[in-house]
Amino acid sequence: MLNLKKLTFKLVLLLFALSSGCKDKIQSLDKNKNSAKTDSQATKNKLKTDNQIAKTKKPKISKNKPNSNLIGISKNQSDKYKNLDKKLLNKAKKTATRINNFSFKLYHELTKIKPQFNSGLQVFKETINLVFSPWSLHMSLSMLAAGAQGETFREIVKVLGIPAKSTSYHEDYKQFNLNLILNSASEKFLLKQSNSIWVEKSCQLKSTFARTLNKNYQSSVSPLDFKTKLEKSRRTINQIVKKQTNGKIAEILAPDSLKQFTKSVLTNAIYLKARWSQKIEKHRSRKRPFYLLNGKKIQVTSMNKEVLVKTYRNKEITAIDLPYENKRFSLLVMMPSLSEFSKVEKKLSTEYLNNIIGSLQKKSFNLYLPKFKIDLKINPRNMLKKMGITSAFGMKADFGKMFSRDNVLVNSIVHKAFIEIDETGTEAAAATVVAISTKGIPMPNTKIVKINRPFFFFLRDRKSGVILFAGRQLNPNNSN
Numbered sequence: 001m002l003n004l005k006k007l008t009f010k011l012v013l014l015l016f017a018l019s020s021g022c023k024d025k026i027q028s029l030d031k032n033k034n035s036a037k038t039d040s041q042a043t044k045n046k047l048k049t050d051n052q053i054a055k056t057k058k059p060k061i062s063k064n065k066p067n068s069n070l071i072g073i074s075k076n077q078s079d080k081y082k083n084l085d086k087k088l089l090n091k092a093k094k095t096a097t098r099i100n101n102f103s104f105k106l107y108h109e110l111t112k113i114k115p116q117f118n119s120g121l122q123v124f125k126e127t128i129n130l131v132f133s134p135w136s137l138h139m140s141l142s143m144l145a146a147g148a149q150g151e152t153f154r155e156i157v158k159v160l161g162i163p164a165k166s167t168s169y170h171e172d173y174k175q176f177n178l179n180l181i182l183n184s185a186s187e188k189f190l191l192k193q194s195n196s197i198w199v200e201k202s203c204q205l206k207s208t209f210a211r212t213l214n215k216n217y218q219s220s221v222s223p224l225d226f227k228t229k230l231e232k233s234r235r236t237i238n239q240i241v242k243k244q245t246n247g248k249i250a251e252i253l254a255p256d257s258l259k260q261f262t263k264s265v266l267t268n269a270i271y272l273k274a275r276w277s278q279k280i281e282k283h284r285s286r287k288r289p290f291y292l293l294n295g296k297k298i299q300v301t302s303m304n305k306e307v308l309v310k311t312y313r314n315k316e317i318t319a320i321d322l323p324y325e326n327k328r329f330s331l332l333v334m335m336p337s338l339s340e341f342s343k344v345e346k347k348l349s350t351e352y353l354n355n356i357i358g359s360l361q362k363k364s365f366n367l368y369l370p371k372f373k374i375d376l377k378i379n380p381r382n383m384l385k386k387m388g389i390t391s392a393f394g395m396k397a398d399f400g401k402m403f404s405r406d407n408v409l410v411n412s413i414v415h416k417a418f419i420e421i422d423e424t425g426t427e428a429a430a431a432t433v434v435a436i437s438t439k440g441i442p443m444p445n446t447k448i449v450k451i452n453r454p455f456f457f458f459l460r461d462r463k464s465g466v467i468l469f470a471g472r473q474l475n476p477n478n479s480n
Contacts, residue, residue, distance in 0.1 A: 091172050091175040091176065091179075092175060092176045092179040092180065092463075092464040092466070093464050093465060094172060095172050095173060095175075095176040095464075095466070096176070096461070096464040096465045096466035097161070097350065097465070098138070098160060098161035098162060099134050099135055099138045099466050099467065100134070100350040100353070100465065100466065100467050101161050101349075101350050102134055102137070102138050102159065102160060102161060103134030103138075103350075103467050103470055104348050104349050104350060104353075105159075105387055106132070106134065106137065106380065106383060106384075106387070107130075107132075107348060107470060108346075108348070109380075109383035109386055109387060110130060110132070110378070110383065111130075111345065128376075128474070128478075128480060129372075129374045129376070129471065129472060129473050129474050129475065129478060129479075129480055130374070130376060130470075130471040130472045131374040131375075131376050131417045131418070131419045131428075131469060131470070131471035132376065132378065132415060132417045132430070132469070132470060132471065133270055133415075133417050133428075133430030133432075133468060133469050133470075134467055134468075134470060135193075135270065135430075135466065135467070135468050135469075136193075136268050136269075136270050136415065136417075136430040136431065136432045137380065137415055137432050138160060139173065139193075139195070139217070139268050139432075140266060140267075140268045140413075140432040140433075140434055141156055141159070141160055141384075141389075141434075142160060142162075142169065142170070142173055142217075143195065143213055143217055143219065143266055143268075143434075144156060144266060144392070144410070144434055145157055145160070145162075146170060146209055146212045146213060146401065146402075147206075147209045147399045147401045147402030147403075148392065148398060148399050148401065148402075149398050149399075149400050149401050150398040150400075151391050151396070151398065152391045152392050152396070152397050152398040152399065153398070155388055155389050155390060155391055155392065156389055156392060157169070158388055159384065159387050159388045159389050170212055170215075170216040170217075171216060173216055173217065174215070174216040174217070176464070176466075177193065177217075179464065180461060180464065180466070181193065188274070188275045188325040188326065189273075189274045189275070189324055189325060189326040189329065190271070190272065190273045190274070191270075191271075191272045191274075191329075191468075192244075192270070192271050192272075193268065193269065193270045193271075194218075194244045194268070194269045195213070195217045195218060195219040195220075195266070195267065195268050195269075196219060196220050196221075196222060196240065196266070196267045197210065197213060197219050197220065197221045197222070197264065197265075197266055198222050198223075198224050198233070198236075198237060198264065198265040198266075198267065199221060199222070199223055199224070199263070199264045199265075200223075200224065200225070200226045200227065200262065200263050200264065201223040201224060201225050202227065203263050203264070203403065204403075204404065205221065205264070205402060205403065206401060206402060206403065206404060208401065209401050209402050219266075224236060224237075224265075226258065226260065226261075226262040226263070227260055230258055230259075230260055230262075231255070233258065233262075234253050234255070234257065234258050237252070237253055237265060237267060237433070238250070238251050238252060238253055240267075240269075241267060241269050241431045241433075244269035244271065244431075245269050245270070245271045245418075245429035245430075245431060246271050246273075246427075246429065248271070248418045248427070248428075248429035249269065249416050249418065249429050249430070249431040252267075252377075252414060252416050252431045252433050253414065253433060257412065257414070257435075258435060259411065259437055261437045261438040262411070262435055262436070262437050263403065263408050263436050263437060263438060264402070264403075264408075264435075264436040265433060265434065265435050265436065266433070266434040266436070267431065267432070267433050267434075268431065268432045269429075269430070269431045270428075270429060270430045270431070270468070271428075271429045272426070272427070272428045272429070272459070272468065272469075273425070273426070273427045273428075274324035274325065274326070274329060274425045274426050275324060275325045275424060275425040276322065276323075276324060276325065276423075276424070276425045277323045277324060277325050277327060278305065278307050278308070278309070279423075280303050280304075280305045280423040280424075281305070281423065282423045284303065284304040284305065285301055285302065285303045285304065285371065285423060286301070286302065286304075287299040287300065287301060287302070288300065288301075288302040288368060288450075288452065289452055290302070290370060290452050290453070290475075290476060291338060291452060291453050292454070292474065292475060293338060293341060293454055293474060295338065298475070298477060300370045300371075300372075300476040300477055301370065301371045301476070302368050302369065302370050302371070302451075302452070303367075303368070303369050303370070303371055303422070303423055304366070304367065304368050305366075305367050305369075306364070306365070306366050306367070307322075307364070307365065307366075307367045308362060308363070308364045309321060309322055309323065309362065309363075309367075310360035310361060310362050310363075311360060311361065311362075311363050311365065311449065312356060312359045312360045312361065315337075315340075316336055316337065316340045316343070316344055317334050317335060317336045317337075317340070317344055317356070318334075318335045318449060318451075319332065319333065319334045319335075319356050319359075319360065320332075320333050320367065320449055320451075321333075321357070321360055322369075323462075324425060324426070325425075327462075328461060328462055328463055329459070329460065329461055329462065329468075330459075330460060330462055331421070331426060331457060331458070331459050331460075332353075332356075332357070332457065332458045332459075332460060333369070333451060333455055333456075333457050334356065334455060334456045334457070334458075335451050335453055335454070335455035335456075336453075336454075336455070336456075337453070338453055338454075341453075341454055344456075345456070345472070348456065353458065353467075354465075357465075365448060365449050366448045366449070367449050367451075368448070368449070368450040368451060368452065369421075369451045370421075370451060370452075370473070370476035371421060371422045371423070371476065372420070372421050372473055372476040372479075373418075373419070373420040373421075373479045374417075374418070374419050374420075374471060374473070374479055374480055375416075375417075375418045375479055375480055376416070376417055376418075376471075376480050377414065377415070377416040378414075378415050378416075379412065379413065379414055379415075380413055380415055381393060381410075381412060381413050384413065392409065392410045393409060393410050394409060395409070395439055397409035397410065397439065399436065402436070407438055407439045408436050408437060408438060408439060409436070409437065409438075409439050410434060410435070410436055410437075411435045411436065411437035412433075412434075412435045413432070413433070413434050413435075414432070414433045414435075415430070415431070415432045415433075416430065416431050417429070417430040417469065417471075418430070419459070419469055419471065426459065428459060428468075428469050430469065454472065454473060454474045454475075455472070455473055456470075456471070456472045456473075457469075457470070457471055457472070457473060458470050
């Protein structure tokens with residue numbers, strides 16, 4: 001009996017112990033469950049926070065689709081760069097000077113070229129209106145320089161005005177584009193640029209080259225089949241450039257312009273649309289006289305407006321600086337006397353232009369300005385060769401930083417530009433294509449200013465001084 005009581009007592013103790021253990025275990029499980037809930041909630045919160053952070057980070061550029069971003073950064077980053085405007089501006093002015101010097105060298109080569117119908121060149125000395133974008137051409141060649149080395153590299157950067165030992169010129173360009181585009185954007189002023197690298201799908205670009213262009217020029221990399229689907233590849237490039245320029249550059253690459261041995265194509269596209277700061281009424285536009293270089297008088301549609309803008313006149317020229325609505329950009333018009341046109345054209349340079357700009361004074365007057373549109377396509381290969389870039393187009397080309405097997409050269413460069421001036425303001429676009437292939441292969445107050453003779457024009461950024469578009473207007477009735 002005693003043994004039975006002892007056994008019962010032990011069973012009670014054992015059950016109590018088991019009961020306590022289970023309770024502790026349950027409490028432990030509940031604790032873990034609550035902890036898991038907390039961890040799960042924390043994870044959700046972190047993902048939510050990460051998503052918010054991700055929205056502020058620079059978007060990744062797809063290697064399958066060309067980059068259509070204006071600059072490839074978010075609004076938060078845009079605000080960040082705007083706050084650094086002064087620092088960016090100092091670097092921007094250095095790049096702007098390089099572009100402007102390049103602009104005038106190329107302009108003078110353009111005016112020397114004779115007609116070449118077979119090559120598609122549409123430039124006639126003293127008879128054809130000109131327009132081109134030095135910014136687009138300079139940027140395209142700067143991207144090309146990233147893949148060059150040796151003498152080829154030295155020739156390209158020399159023409160671009162970049163010191164051969166410079167290690168920061170790609171970063172300088174990045175800062176320049178940021179300063180230019182981010183500080184110009186508004187509802188009434190649109191400026192965008194886009195860069196792309198199109199590469200034969202069986203070829204591999206060097207990663208350092210691709211990263212340099214992606215980081216500093218926001219260039220996307222897109223594979224194409226140049227070997228077996230050449231025409232489709234050409235149409236693809238044309239469609240993207242057309243979209244990036246709002247339809248103004250419809251066919252940058254003509255049929256048969258690309259060859260089956262094409263390895264890579266670099267493209268740059270620019271689009272600008274801006275309103276005048278002082279509105280011009282359409283009902284005041286009408287046919288008025290315009291005098292050609294040969295003295296012949298023709299009738300052109302001319303706008304009219306009483307304006308308060310900066311102007312300058314001397315014995316050679318009359319200059320007016322017409323601001324756009326954001327006030328940072330303007331159209332500088334320089335009209336020489338008929339007898340001085342050729343003399344002034346030969347003088348055109350960064351220094352000459354800066355002297356004119358420095359002499360501008362704000363005045364009120366009655367302005368007459370022709371409406372006009374110019375559309376021009378050029379092949380600047382021979383011009384660039386005369387300026388000093390020679391080896392890039394021949395068997396001595398050295399693009400060892402672009403492809404592992406250095407057997408490529410620049411097969412062709414095509415540039416197309418468009419500009420239209422009317423009562424609303426200005427619309428302009430430009431595109432540059434570089435095809436890389438396998439080797440083997442002071443005055444008194446002015447009461448009236450009539451722009452009724454041939455003139456030069458420069459669409460420029462007043463802050464950095466860079467010329468975005470440049471040209472001459474000889475006959476407003478012709479769009480080329």
